[in-house]
Amino acid sequence: MEIERKYLIHTLPENYASFPCRQLEQGYLCKEPVVRIRQDNDMYELTYKSKGLLVREEYNMPLTKEAYEHLKGKVDGKLITKKRYLIPYGEYTIELDVFEGALAPLKFAEVEFASLEEDERFVAPDWFGEDVTFEAKYKNNNLI
Amino acid sequence: MEIERKYLIHTLPENYASFPCRQLEQGYLCKEPVVRIRQDNDMYELTYKSKGLLVREEYNMPLTKEAYEHLKGKVDGKLITKKRYLIPYGEYTIELDVFEGALAPLKFAEVEFASLEEDERFVAPDWFGEDVTFEAKYKNNNLI
Numbered sequence: 001m002e003i004e005r006k007y008l009i010h011t012l013p014e015n016y017a018s019f020p021c022r023q024l025e026q027g028y029l030c031k032e033p034v035v036r037i038r039q040d041n042d043m044y045e046l047t048y049k050s051k052g053l054l055v056r057e058e059y060n061m062p063l064t065k066e067a068y069e070h071l072k073g074k075v076d077g078k079l080i081t082k083k084r085y086l087i088p089y090g091e092y093t094i095e096l097d098v099f100e101g102a103l104a105p106l107k108f109a110e111v112e113f114a115s116l117e118e119d120e121r122f123v124a125p126d127w128f129g130e131d132v133t134f135e136a137k138y139k140n141n142n143l144i
Numbered sequence: 145m146e147i148e149r150k151y152l153i154h155t156l157p158e159n160y161a162s163f164p165c166r167q168l169e170q171g172y173l174c175k176e177p178v179v180r181i182r183q184d185n186d187m188y189e190l191t192y193k194s195k196g197l198l199v200r201e202e203y204n205m206p207l208t209k210e211a212y213e214h215l216k217g218k219v220d221g222k223l224i225t226k227k228r229y230l231i232p233y234g235e236y237t238i239e240l241d242v243f244e245g246a247l248a249p250l251k252f253a254e255v256e257f258a259s260l261e262e263d264e265r266f267v268a269p270d271w272f273g274e275d276v277t278f279e280a281k282y283k284n285n286n287l288i
Contacts, residue, residue, distance in 0.1 A: 029173070029215060029218060030211045030215055032208070032210075032211060033190075033205070033206070033207065033208070035190060035211075035215070046177075046192060048190060048192075048203075048205045050205075059203050059205060061177070061194075062177070063174075064176070067174050067177060067179075071179070
């Protein structure tokens with residue numbers, strides 16, 4: 001089970017480029033449930049996510065490069081590319097996604113929680129924009 | 145983790161049609177790792193199986209009918225259809241697959257074990273043909 005909040009970002013924090021960064025490419029085979037392929041640096045995976053916005057079941061399964069390239073030919077619409085910065089914030093790690101290509105200059109931050117209680121207690125940093133967790137149009141699979 | 149043996153069947157046991165039977169349709173999005181979609185009566189699922197013959201990681205994830213129909217358009221090669229009979233055998237349940245369409249009259253029996261020790265102790269019934277567990281050509285994803 002995954003409990004995750006998502007925020008729009010309008011202004012990047014000054015030091016964001018100093019944090020660890022991964023290059024992501026991803027595409028969708030199905031929107032609901034989500035069946036996604038992703039390249040994360042030199043790692044490849046297939047992800048399944050059940051229906052839901054704040055809480056959902058998620059499975060991540062490894063793919064070979066060859067399997068990824070094969071499945072890439074089957075995605076709906078376009079591939080998404082983005083840079084993901086991992087920014088420590090108290091006990092959490094903020095995932096800051098900076099989109100490239102057709103979706104630039106879109107930016108999101110995501111924070112994952114171990115429980116709904118943690119989620120309720122969470123105080124977002126001041127550079128976070130609107131909480132769009134419950135706005136389906138901002139889900140990656142609806143952006144393509 | 146799944147531990148499973150597979151046997152060719154040449155002659156069906158006399159009473160096979162009296163056992164519970166499910167109608168299966170399945171197709172493959174990827175061969176290695178296996179990414180499979182399957183309709184099992186009115187249930188739909190996505191399955192991921194890691195590399196391997198006797199032992200492999202397996203994840204089964206529910207699909208809606210709509211998601212199944214969508215993913216059906218992405219399979220490699222043809223769909224497989226078969227009837228699966230569930231035949232009790234001591235503490236085990238034999239899955240007897242009787243293929244239809246282009247793959248008829250092919251027939252397999254599969255037995256799943258909780259441990260490698262169970263697998264070693266297993267004595268197959270006399271109507272089982274050759275053990276083809278380690279023959280990759282008999283994997284469903286190589287039949288298409």
